[in-house]
Amino acid sequence: MNRLRYTAGVILSLLALPALAWGPQGHRVAGAITEARLSPAATAAVRGILGDEPLAVASTWADRKRSDPVPFWQRQAGAWHYVNVPPGAARYDPRRAPAGGDAYTALAQFHRELADPATLPARRALALRFALHIIQDLHQPLHVGGRDDRGGNGFAVTVNGRRSNLHRLWDSGLLASARKSDGRLQARLEARYAAELDDAWREADPAVWIAESLALSRQSYPATQRIDPGYFERFRPAAERRVAQAGARGAAWLNALYREASEAPVTPASPAGWWQRLKDFLEEIRQRLV
Template sequence: MAAPRPQKLLLLLVVSLLAARRAAAWGKEGHIITCKIAEKYLSEEAAAAVQELLPAAAGGELSTMCPWADTVRFRYHWASPLHYANTPGVCNFKNTRDCHNSKGVQGMCVIGAINNYTTQLLTHGDSPKSSWNLTESLMFLAHFVGDVHQPLHVAFEEDEGGNNINIRWYKRKENLHHTWDVSIIETVMKKLYNKTLDTMVEGLNANLQTDDISQWEDCAKTKTTCANDYAVESVGLACKYAYKDAEEGTVLGDEYYNSRYPIVEQRLAQGGIRLALILNRIFDKTNRKAEATMPLYAAQ
C-alpha cells in the first residue's frame, strides 16, 4: 500500500485535533498532582494491586500514568466523550439526562466511565482471570476521577465546557477551559510553590485536614464510587466560579486568580483523596466481602 501523501496526513491530524478538542482535561500537571495525593492514601492491599497492574513504564508510580488517557485519545476515539459530561445550559447534573455521547448512547460520559472501570477492576484477582485489560482500566479510572473534579468537565454543552469562550489570561490569549485545565495551576505553582510540582503536592497534603478527608469520603458509607455526586459538585462550581465574570473577550487577572485558585487546589486534593478511596474499596477484599450487598454506585 502506498504511503499517505503529506497533505492527507496533515488533514487527518487536523481532523483528529478538532475531534479531540472537547476531550482536553486537567493538564498533565493536574493529573499527576491528583494521583500523587492518591498514592499517599492507598491502603497496603490497594498499593500492592496498583503496583501489580501498572506497566513497566510507570516506574512503580501511579502518578506517571495518570495523564495516559489524554495521550491515547487519537487512537481511542471512542473514549473522547468519557472525559466530560454536558448539561443543557443548567447548573445541575442529572445522569439520565446528561450522561451520553453525541449519538445519545447512555453511560458514555465521565461518570459512566468511572463506574464502568470500577466495575472492571472489581474483577481483579478473580478466578478465572478477568477478561478485561485491567492495566488500562486502572489508568482510565485514575484519569477520569481527576477529570470529573475539574469544574468545566461537567459544564454547558453550548460552549463545550468553556472551550468556546475566548479570554485573556493576563496577557495570553486562550479559552476558558484551558485556563482551568492548565493556566491556574501553572500560575499558582509559579507564585506559591517555586515552580515545583512536588512542592505543590507537599503543600496540598500539608493543608489537608482530617475533617476535610472525612467529609469528602462521606458517600463511601453507601457506595463504592460517588461519581454522580462529584459531577453535581463540579457543575455547581463551574457556575459559581468558572463562568462567573468570564464572558467572551474578558481579561482575567489577579482578581479572578486569587478567588479561583483555592477552588482548583481543593478539587485537585478532593480528586486525590477520592481516587484513593475508590481504589482502597476495590482492592480491599475483606471489606468488600463484608459489604457484599452494598451497591457499587447510585443509579441516578
C-alpha cells in the same frame, strides 16, 4: 510588579499547554496524593496491575493516548473525559448519557472490569489508568458542562491581551500561576488540607463529585472575557482544592473497590462468560488494527 510577573507566567502556560483535563501537573499531583493514601489491599492490587509505574504517571496516560490515531481513541474514548448537564438542569442524569458513554458511565464500566478477576491484564491496566484519570477529570469543574461551549473551550478569554479559553485556564493556567513544582504543590496541598485529605474527603460516589463541579463551574464564568489578577486570586485556591479532593477521592474509590473485591465470594466463570471475554479481547485487538 508581582502581579505582572505571575500574569506573564500564566500567559506562557496558557499558550504552551493544550486544553486537556487539569493539564499534566494537576493529574500528576492528584495521582501522587492518591497513591499516598491507598490501603494495603489497594496498594497490592495496583502494583499487581501497573508494576512500578507511579500513579502520578498513570494519571496522565489517558490524555497522552488522545493523540493515538487508532479510531478507538479518536472516536469513542474522547467522550469519557467529561459529562454534560443540560442548561437549567439541577443535576447530572446518567440516563441522558450519549450512546457511547461519558465519564460517569465509563467509570462504572471500569469499576466492573477491575472487580472481575477474569479481566485480561491489558484491559485491566487500561481500566485502572483511565478510571484514575476520570476521577480527576470529574473534579475539574469545566469537565461538568452545562453550557453549549464544550466545557469552556468555546468561551474565549484574554489574559494580558493574549487569547485563550476558559477551559485551558482551569486546566493549567490557574495552577501554573502559583509557579510551583509538582513536589512543592503536593506538599502545600498536603499541609493545607491535612485533615480533609485523611478524613473528610472519603466520598467515593461520582455523583457527589459531579454535583460539586457543576456548582463551581457555574460560578467560574467571568462577567467579561478579560481575565484580571483578581480572577486568579479568587479561583486558584478553588482549583488547588479540587486537585487535592481528586487525590483523596481517587484513594477512596480504589480502597472501596479492593475492599469489596476481597470480601466478594469467588465463583467459577461460566462458559458464556469466558466466551464474552474472548469476544471483548478480539474486539480490543480489532480496534487497535483499524
